[in-house]
Amino acid sequence: MSLGRTPIHIHEAVDRVTKNVSVLDKETVALSDSHGRFIASDLVATMDVPIFTKSAMDGFAIRSEDSKEASGENRVAFTVVEEVPAGRSSDYKLKPFEAFRIMTGAEIPESADTVVMFEQTKETDNGFTIRREFKPDENIALQGEECKEGDVILTAGSLVNPGTVATLATFGISKVDVFKRPVVGILSTGSELLEVEDELERGKIRNSNTPMVAAQLERAGVEYKKYKLEKDEFESLYKKIIEILEESDAVITTGGVSVGDYDLLPDVYKKLGAEVLFNKVAMRPGSVTTVAKFGDKYLFGLSGNPSACYSGFELFVRPVMNLMTGSKRPFAPVINATLAGDFTKPNPFTRFLRAELNFVDGEIEAKPAGFNKSNAVTSIAESNGVVILPGGTRGFKTGDKVKVMMTDVTSGAREFVAES
Ligand SMILES: Nc1nc2c(c(=O)[nH]1)N[C@H]1C(S)=C(S)[C@@H](COP(=O)(O)OP(=O)(O)OC[C@H]3O[C@@H](n4cnc5c(N)ncnc54)[C@H](O)[C@@H]3O)O[C@H]1N2
Numbered sequence: 121m122s123l124g125r126t127p128i129h130i131h132e133a134v135d136r137v138t139k140n141v142s143v144l145d146k147e148t149v150a151l152s153d154s155h156g157r158f159i160a161s162d163l164v165a166t167m168d169v170p171i172f173t174k175s176a177m178d179g180f181a182i183r184s185e186d187s188k189e190a191s192g193e194n195r196v197a198f199t200v201v202e203e204v205p206a207g208r209s210s211d212y213k214l215k216p217f218e219a220f221r222i223m224t225g226a227e228i229p230e231s232a233d234t235v236v237m238f239e240q241t242k243e244t245d246n247g248f249t250i251r252r253e254f255k256p257d258e259n260i261a262l263q264g265e266e267c268k269e270g271d272v273i274l275t276a277g278s279l280v281n282p283g284t285v286a287t288l289a290t291f292g293i294s295k296v297d298v299f300k301r302p303v304v305g306i307l308s309t310g311s312e313l314l315e316v317e318d319e320l321e322r323g324k325i326r327n328s329n330t331p332m333v334a335a336q337l338e339r340a341g342v343e344y345k346k347y348k349l350e351k352d353e354f355e356s357l358y359k360k361i362i363e364i365l366e367e368s369d370a371v372i373t374t375g376g377v378s379v380g381d382y383d384l385l386p387d388v389y390k391k392l393g394a395e396v397l398f399n400k401v402a403m404r405p406g407s408v409t410t411v412a413k414f415g416d417k418y419l420f421g422l423s424g425n426p427s428a429c430y431s432g433f434e435l436f437v438r439p440v441m442n443l444m445t446g447s448k449r450p451f452a453p454v455i456n457a458t459l460a461g462d463f464t465k466p467n468p469f470t471r472f473l474r475a476e477l478n479f480v481d482g483e484i485e486a487k488p489a490g491f492n493k494s495n496a497v498t499s500i501a502e503s504n505g506v507v508i509l510p511g512g513t514r515g516f517k518t519g520d521k522v523k524v525m526m527t528d529v530t531s532g533a534r535e536f537v538a539e540s
């Protein structure tokens with residue numbers, strides 16, 4: 121194999137992988153299965169929301185004109201003529217100083233135009249009195265105040281979150297057009313690898329990358345299939361990669377991508393005739409991360425070192441998966457934070473540090489997680505973000521302002537809630 125590898129900047133690498141990603145076909149799924157998917161067509165409102173003008177409070181619906189003279193000294197009395205609970209309406213035409221007893225969510229009868237809350241009245245034998253004027257539309261949710269028929273509510277490529285599910289349900293959409301999810305094949309290479317349940321042997325370790333990458337795919341909402349190499353040599357690997365390519369939309373391998381005697385993937389890409397987008401990135405860990413394309417299908421050659429494998433996935437695989445699934449916003453959120461720990465090594469390359477994010481004194485602190493080397497595995501478990509330290513620097517100190525990629529937005533610290 122050729123040892124000549126030219127490192128490119130991570131921005132350039134991200135640009136190369138996220139360019140010309142083919143979006144997968146559409147499919148129709150039940151509303152209950154749509155969460156986490158990306159919708160494939162715009163949603164145009166087929167009706168006004170609210171669909172009818174309704175009471176926003178429990179109380180009485182009256183004609184506002186009847187309340188004009190009401191004051192503390194001159195309470196105006198109303199007679200209740202009918203009850204209107206939610207789910208019902210009334211065609212009764214109110215006469216002066218008549219009222220409906222109405223509940224939150226009930227349609228406002230046409231002859232009423234304002235609602236008095238129970239708390240704003242004094243009940244009488246056959247009704248109530250009020251002590252101030254009520255203007256039209258008080259305590260009322262007007263038809264179409266949220267959106268009007270014909271409004272574009274959601275555009276293709278939006279993530280279906282719980283609010284989207286509620287919106288689709290509101291419009292009676294029980295079948296949702298979404299983009300298909302990629303199916304990804306995972307294969308870890310390395311003769312030193314044992315299965316999770318295996319007893320350790322001299323010189324061997326358990327394969328932690330396959331289960332980790334499977335979990336990362338799951339977090340990204342992607343389906344996967346795990347593969348195993350019977351023999352860790354070139355022909356078996358080559359055949360296995362062809363098999364995975366036939367069965368999946370993308371291939372993720374871990375290990376075997378550097379310059380070692382048994383690092384076979386560079387030769388596999390060559391024999392396949394795959395287009396190598398890059399095979400060296402100016403970043404640590406994961407400098408040997410390689411991404412190639414075979415037609416529309418991606419071959420992600422992630423590093424064997426667990427932390428390098430992890431950040432390579434978050435940086436390159438996740439946005440590509442999102443783009444394949446039709447997302448318009450494929451990248452992890454990046455936030456500004458204050459470093460809560462020293463990292464004094466000079467940094468020729470961009471460096472990623474697994475970190476724990478906490479909200480302290482009104483600022484987000486990024487605390488580098490434990491043992492933070494490329495071969496580390498426990499620091500990944502301790503992290504919910506990845507600090508991005510720019511290259512060409514002498515190191516960083518506590519208090520420095522840094523950028524953090526949020527990899528696990530669901531695991532916030534308690535303070536996020538308490539202080540907001
Ligand atoms: N002469 C050079 N040697 C190395 C270079 C270099 O530039 N020149 N780069 C180093 C860096 S940096 C990294 S990172 C690694 C990348 O190596 P590979 O991607 O080829 O991965 P392997 O050699 O297969 O394994 C590396 C390391 O990770 C362990 N590993 C592998 N797979 C798994 C797995 N599934 N689960 C857990 N751990 C795994 C493996 O045992 C090795 O310790 O290359 C350096 N070398």
Ligand code: MOO
Nearest residue numbers: 405406407408494
């Ligand atoms: O750059 Mo290697 O890819 O961590 O440690």
Ligand SMILES: [Mg+2]
Nearest residue numbers: 376378380383
């Ligand atoms: Mg190697």
